[in-house]
Amino acid sequence: MSRFLHLVELGIPLHHRFSNSQAAISERRVVLVAITEDGITGWGEAAPYPGYTPETVEDVWEALAARGADALGGSRRRIPATASAALEQARTDLAARRAGIPLWSYLGGTGRPSMACAAIGLEVSPDRLAARVERMVQAGARQVKIKIEPGRDVDHLREVRERFPGLTVAADANGSYRPGDPALAELDDLGLAYLEQPLPSVDLEGHAGLRRRSVTPICLDEPATTAEAVERIVQQEAADLVSLKPGLLGPSATLRLIEVLSAAGVGVKIGGLVETSVGRAHALALAARPAVVHTDMVPAHWLLAADPSPCTWEVMDGLLFPLNERGLEVSTGEAPLSGCVRRVADFVL
Numbered sequence: 571m572s573r574f575l576h577l578v579e580l581g582i583p584l585h586h587r588f589s590n591s592q593a594a595i596s597e598r599r600v601v602l603v604a605i606t607e608d609g610i611t612g613w614g615e616a617a618p619y620p621g622y623t624p625e626t627v628e629d630v631w632e633a634l635a636a637r638g639a640d641a642l643g644g645s646r647r648r649i650p651a652t653a654s655a656a657l658e659q660a661r662t663d664l665a666a667r668r669a670g671i672p673l674w675s676y677l678g679g680t681g682r683p684s685m686a687c688a689a690i691g692l693e694v695s696p697d698r699l700a701a702r703v704e705r706m707v708q709a710g711a712r713q714v715k716i717k718i719e720p721g722r723d724v725d726h727l728r729e730v731r732e733r734f735p736g737l738t739v740a741a742d743a744n745g746s747y748r749p750g751d752p753a754l755a756e757l758d759d760l761g762l763a764y765l766e767q768p769l770p771s772v773d774l775e776g777h778a779g780l781r782r783r784s785v786t787p788i789c790l791d792e793p794a795t796t797a798e799a800v801e802r803i804v805q806q807e808a809a810d811l812v813s814l815k816p817g818l819l820g821p822s823a824t825l826r827l828i829e830v831l832s833a834a835g836v837g838v839k840i841g842g843l844v845e846t847s848v849g850r851a852h853a854l855a856l857a858a859r860p861a862v863v864h865t866d867m868v869p870a871h872w873l874l875a876a877d878p879s880p881c882t883w884e885v886m887d888g889l890l891f892p893l894n895e896r897g898l899e900v901s902t903g904e905a906p907l908s909g910c911v912r913r914v915a916d917f918v919l
Contacts, residue, residue: 573919575638576604576611578902579631579912580846583875586702588691588844591719591746593621598844598874599912601630602902603656605664605919612664613900614656615849617817622792622843625650631913638917651795652843655820659852662821667897673851674892677821679858683889684840684865687713688872689742692722696729703730703737706872712888713738715766715866719746724756731760740864742766745792749776757786764789764811764864777808787811789839789864795819800827804834811837811864816853817845824856832861839864846870847879848900854892865890876907 579601587596601616616630633649637657649657666676674681688706693699703714716727718741730739740763747754747768757765764787769776771792781788787810794800794812796819803809812831816824824840831838840857842850847870857865867890869883878900883890902911 572606572608574606575917575919576606577631577634577638577915578602579627579914580878580902580907580910581912582846582877582907582910584873585875586691588873590621590691590717590742591744593619594691595620595844598846599627600846600849601627601634601653601656602846602848602878602900603634603660604900605657605660607664610664610667612660612662612667613848613898614659614663614852615817615845616650616652616656617843617845617849618650618652619843623650623652623818625652635915638915638919651818655817658820658822659816659849663852663897670896672855672892672894672896674855674858677825677855677859679855679892680860681892681894682858682860683891684854684857684862684867685713686711686868686885686888686890687715687740687864687866688868689715689866690717692717692719693726694722696726699726700729700733703734706868707734707737709868709872710885710888711868713740713763715740715742718743720751720753723753724760727757727760727762738763740764740766740789742791743768745770749773749780754780754784758784762786766813767791774803774806774808778806781808781810787837789813791815791841797823797827797830800830804830804836809836811839813839813841813866815841815843816856817843817849821852821856825859828856828859828861837863839866841865842867844873846874847877847881847883848898850883851893851898854890858892876910878902878907
């Protein structure tokens with residue numbers, strides 16, 4: 571059996587600079603991972619995010635190249651979480667393609683669509699934020715998740731709520747508040763769908779207390795990086811909703827944690843890492859599980875100036891559908907994406 575590992579590093583400009591309380595990016599650097607067996611190829615994506623994941627693209631590339639040189643699966647070296655997730659994604663995609671079924675079906679999903687939710691970065695003024703929201707609404711979004719921090723929060727969100735009364739609005743603080751911050755009470759009066767990561771990730775006790783006194787559902791994201799961490803969130807009753815990132819956890823751990831959260835009566839959100847269509851295809855396939863109630867994803871071309879998939883992801887009636895095709899079509903050799911290719915490596919396994 572012939573087996574190959576193919577790596578492609580991409581640096582793709584964003585249409586608009588994306589900022590949160592931890593970092594600001596104008597280009598998305600990721601590594602696509604392809605595993606080919608007997609002419610069938612499965613794809614995954616490693617998308618480390620500045621200020622969120624401890625690893626960088628350089629770390630990911632070095633680890634994946636070393637894994638390829640050692641023969642896939644034969645090395646005992648530890649690799650970054652996003653690199654490990656990408657390898658598992660590629661194997662999972664390969665298995666689904668070999669079986670001739672959609673990825674969502676292989677993962678036990680229903681094929682149901684997810685509500686498209688546009689994540690919108692920090693803006694300097696309420697008017698500029700409202701203009702960004704309006705562009706997403708015109709494109710078809712019926713939900714938005716807005717990045718906030720102290721000083722760029724209540725007035726910004728109130729402006730959006732007033733201008734778009736029918737829009738579902740959530741907020742993501744990336745851990746930028748403290749338990750006694752008076753803005754938290756004001757945020758609780760805005761009718762948000764949920765408030766994501768209001769306090770630092772280590773403060774599960776603080777989140778549990780905030781949850782008890784808040785009307786707004788509390789969502790945790792940054793602490794949910796391992797199965798053990800998610801179980802601690804459940805044990806401490808620190809969240810109404812937990813955001814699972816398949817690009818960090820990998821498909822199998824995400825599936826297990828969906829069941830853990832569902833059994834505990836905690837809502838499940840599938841989150842992204844501003845990936846290309848490769849990573850989004852995996853995330854949306856997992857979001858097709860019945861227990862998932864939220865996502866924060868839109869088509870890649872809404873955010874990125876180029877994409878490795880020629881498939882057009884459409885939003886219909888605010889819904890984003892998982893792919894029914896037998897695998898996502900991927901091409902990195904054609905413009906405009908070809909101009910975003912940083913480096914390529916191939917290994918015989």
